[in-house]
Structure formats: C-alpha cells, structure tokens
Amino acid sequence: MTYHLEFSALLPYWQDLAWGLWFTIVLTAVSTVVGIAVGTLGASARSFGPPWLSGLVRVYVELIRNTPFIVQLFFIFFGLPALGLKLSETTAAFIAMVVNLGAYSTEIIRAGIDAIPKGHIEAGVSLAMTRLEVLRYIVLRQAFAKIYPALSSQIVIVMLGSAVVSQISAPDLTYAANFIQSRNFRAFEVYFVVALIYLMLSILLRYLLRLIGDRFVKVG
Amino acid sequence: MSLVSIRDVRKSYGTVEVLKGVSLEVEKGDVVAIIGRSGSGKSTLLRCINGLETYQSGAILADGIEVGGLHANLRELRRHVGMVFQQFNLFPHLTAAENVMLAPTVVNKTPKKEARAIAAEVLAKVGLSEKMDAYPSQLSGGQQQRVAIARSLAMRPKVLLCDEITSALDPELVNEVLRVVEQLAKEGMTLILVTHEMRFARDVGTHLVFMHHGKVHESGKPKEVFAAPQTPELQQFVSGIG
Ligand SMILES: Nc1ncnc2c1ncn2[C@@H]1O[C@H](COP(=O)(O)OP(=O)(O)OP(=O)(O)O)[C@@H](O)[C@H]1O
Ligand SMILES: [Mg+2]
Numbered sequence: 001m002t003y004h005l006e007f008s009a010l011l012p013y014w015q016d017l018a019w020g021l022w023f024t025i026v027l028t029a030v031s032t033v034v035g036i037a038v039g040t041l042g043a044s045a046r047s048f049g050p051p052w053l054s055g056l057v058r059v060y061v062e063l064i065r066n067t068p069f070i071v072q073l074f075f076i077f078f079g080l081p082a083l084g085l086k087l088s089e090t091t092a093a094f095i096a097m098v099v100n101l102g103a104y105s106t107e108i109i110r111a112g113i114d115a116i117p118k119g120h121i122e123a124g125v126s127l128a129m130t131r132l133e134v135l136r137y138i139v140l141r142q143a144f145a146k147i148y149p150a151l152s153s154q155i156v157i158v159m160l161g162s163a164v165v166s167q168i169s170a171p172d173l174t175y176a177a178n179f180i181q182s183r184n185f186r187a188f189e190v191y192f193v194v195a196l197i198y199l200m201l202s203i204l205l206r207y208l209l210r211l212i213g214d215r216f217v218k219v220g
Numbered sequence: 221m222s223l224v225s226i227r228d229v230r231k232s233y234g235t236v237e238v239l240k241g242v243s244l245e246v247e248k249g250d251v252v253a254i255i256g257r258s259g260s261g262k263s264t265l266l267r268c269i270n271g272l273e274t275y276q277s278g279a280i281l282a283d284g285i286e287v288g289g290l291h292a293n294l295r296e297l298r299r300h301v302g303m304v305f306q307q308f309n310l311f312p313h314l315t316a317a318e319n320v321m322l323a324p325t326v327v328n329k330t331p332k333k334e335a336r337a338i339a340a341e342v343l344a345k346v347g348l349s350e351k352m353d354a355y356p357s358q359l360s361g362g363q364q365q366r367v368a369i370a371r372s373l374a375m376r377p378k379v380l381l382c383d384e385i386t387s388a389l390d391p392e393l394v395n396e397v398l399r400v401v402e403q404l405a406k407e408g409m410t411l412i413l414v415t416h417e418m419r420f421a422r423d424v425g426t427h428l429v430f431m432h433h434g435k436v437h438e439s440g441k442p443k444e445v446f447a448a449p450q451t452p453e454l455q456q457f458v459s460g461i462g
Contacts, residue, residue, distance in 0.1 A: 123309035
C-alpha cells in the first residue's frame, strides 16, 4: 500500500499545536529561571553551606541525576497523591522540570564555583566582604561565566526533555501532537511537523542563550 | 596603645605547631619587614592578623579589636586591616577600577560616583591612571599587583599586610611594585610585609623581624640587625641569601 502525504490534514488543528507550543515555551522558560535559581542556591549551599546542608543537597542531586526524568515525573504526579498531595498535570510538570533542572544546574554551577581560585575568595574576605557578598559579587559572577556554555546546553536538553510531560497529559507540544494524531491518524505528518517545530525551538533557544550570554555574562 | 599587638600567639595545624608563641608590637607608621625561611610561619602570622586563620592561644589586637575573640567583629577589623597577596588575586571579571570600587560600594555603601573617584585617586597613587578600564588579563603582573594594592587602599586601611607581594613577579617588574610600597611607607602608612627583598627590608623597613621555626628569632632595627646578626640562624640566613 502507498501512503499519501497529506500535511493539510493538520490545518484544522493548528490552534492545538499553537497552544501546545506556547505551553512548552512557558514550561521551559519558567523551569529554566526557577531551576537555575534552585541550582544557584544548591551550588552555594554545597560549596559554602554547613555540612548537613551540603550533604542534603548532595543527596538531592544524586537522586535526580541517577533516575529517569519520566520516573521523577510519575512519582510526583502519580506517587505523591498517596501521601495526600494531589497536583494538577500542569503543576506536576512544572515541579518535575524545576526539580530536574535544579539538580543538574546545581552540579554544573558547583563545578564553576570549584574552579574559582581560593585566593579570590580570600581577597574578597580580606576586603571586609561577608561570605555572602563574596559569593554574589565574586564567586557566582565568575562561576557563571565559566559554566555558561554547559548550562546553556542543559537548558536545551531540558526543553527537549519536556516532551515527557505529555505522558501525564500536561498540554505541551508533544501532547498536542499525540492528540492530533489520534484524531486524524496522520502520524507521519504530525510528528514530522512537530519534530521541525522542536528543531526550530532548539535553534532559537540556543541563539537566544548566546545573545543573553554575550550581553550579561562577562568573561573578562 | 599599639596599632597591632600580637601577644604570645600559638597556632597549630592539627598536631603541627607552626606559631610557637609569637609576640610583636606594631605602632602607627611602622614598617615591619618579616623575613625567614620557607615554612617558618610568616604567612600564617600575617593571616592570623586579619582573621583569615584562627589561632589557639595568645591574643592579637588590631586597631583595638581582638581578632580571635569568639564574637570578633572581623568585618569591622578587615575594614581597617588591608591585605595584599603574592598572587594578586584580582577579580578577572572586573576592570581595574571596578576591582577597586567593589569593596567601597558593597561594604561601605559608598555611592558609585564617589567610589569611582576613590578608584581614580588610588589608581593614580600606584601610577595606573590610564589603566582604570583595563581588565586584569590586559595588565602585566606588576600592574596587576599595583591594582591589588590600590584595591586595598580604597578601603583606607590603617595597616596594610603584604605577603611576598613581589615573589610572583618577573624580576624586571619587582621594582615598580616596591616603589609603590616605599611611597606608601613615606606617607606614613603602617605596613607589615613578609618579603624576600632583603635590600628593601633594610632600606625601607623601620623594624626587622626574623622568624625561625614559628618564633620571632631575632628582631630590631633593620640596618643594625643586618650589619650584625646576633644568632647563628640569622647569620646563616643572611649569608645564604647573599
Ligand atoms: N592550611 C595548612 N594546613 C596545614 N599546614 C599548613 C597550612 N598552611 C601552612 N601550613 C604549614 O605551616 C607552616 C608555616 O607555613 P607558612 O605558610 O606560614 O610559612 P611561610 O613562612 O609563609 O613560608 P613561605 O616562605 O614558603 O611562604 C609550614 O610548615 C606549612 O607547611
Ligand atoms: Mg608564605
């Protein structure tokens, strides 16, 4: 049998695609910002916090880095209700994404912090700066400049990985694709188009991250 | 009262005692040169003075603040006790001026404009007016170290600690840094310097301290001490340097 390509079969569903795309963009944007905030706190605690906190962060990071994202997502969405914590698909998706990127970015930022010579910290402390001020003005600035490329890659990975949230029916781009395909049975066309959209999203995101990097992350 | 008063300070790393009861009085305007073999505890002593290291017994008072006290106000202390390191330790993501302005703006809450004026003043003092907007990577070692000195001066310290600040420099860059330090000494800045520049210690120092095995082994007026070292250890050290 021959399969006739029929991309116009997608047309009636363009709004579903658009909403799915929008959801994916918002999901990625929010979890990037919050996830990196979590990672910054995590890395700071890991490098400068008291041993108990540093240990706690380490457990969190290892737990997340050594389990599949989809299992983390299912645990949050299907598992937590057993403890009486029932979350909507959307909330669960956001939380899972933040928790995941938080762990990876903790590790990435920590590597950046570790690469700062101890002498810089001592110089800051000797200038009467508090540890927090040293962290903010000297350590993190430099750390971010060092790890910005790695962090950028991770953000793109997280954006692509967000497709997994369709598995709990969070209404992202992949969820929209699944939905459309189940209606018009045009699997090839639907996933071909959606793959293209992800590809463009990736390219755009990398470009955006490079702009932000050039503008704000001074390497000196 | 002395500006810096060190009384019978003992410090150990684990079971190894590196300061074995050091006492030293530094008056305002003194230029104290500390010399001694590698491992004799010079850096450790300096680092104890501004609280970078803790010590186990004895007392250090700097500008009236007890450094080792349980609730020592180290932030207040360090506003008055500057430190310059062997490795410059400039912040590479900031320009020379920004390096200098950081502590005044963050610690003293000096407005940006005023801080910039301070930066201009102290960078002029170290002869780097034209390098205000250069990044550390664009400066020679000697220039970097002069920026580091300016950075400390911006906090208007009452005493400046210098730990072998010319040791990481190529020989031809040593003098430009020493000249800056000499100028500071002339202007009455209180200085405690660990140095291997014996001639500088003799010519610029008002006091010489020879440390040996974690103790002040010999001390006095630089010219007298160098002319007639009393202990065999110092005799050997001085002749070894050549
Ligand atoms: N963080 C540390 N942990 C353990 N031992 C240390 C530490 N820092 C210094 N020491 C030891 O303390 C002793 C004194 O060191 P210090 O750095 O004060 O010597 P120094 O006189 O400055 O020597 P140099 O001329 O090489 O700089 C040395 O034996 C050194 O190995
Ligand atoms: Mg030393």
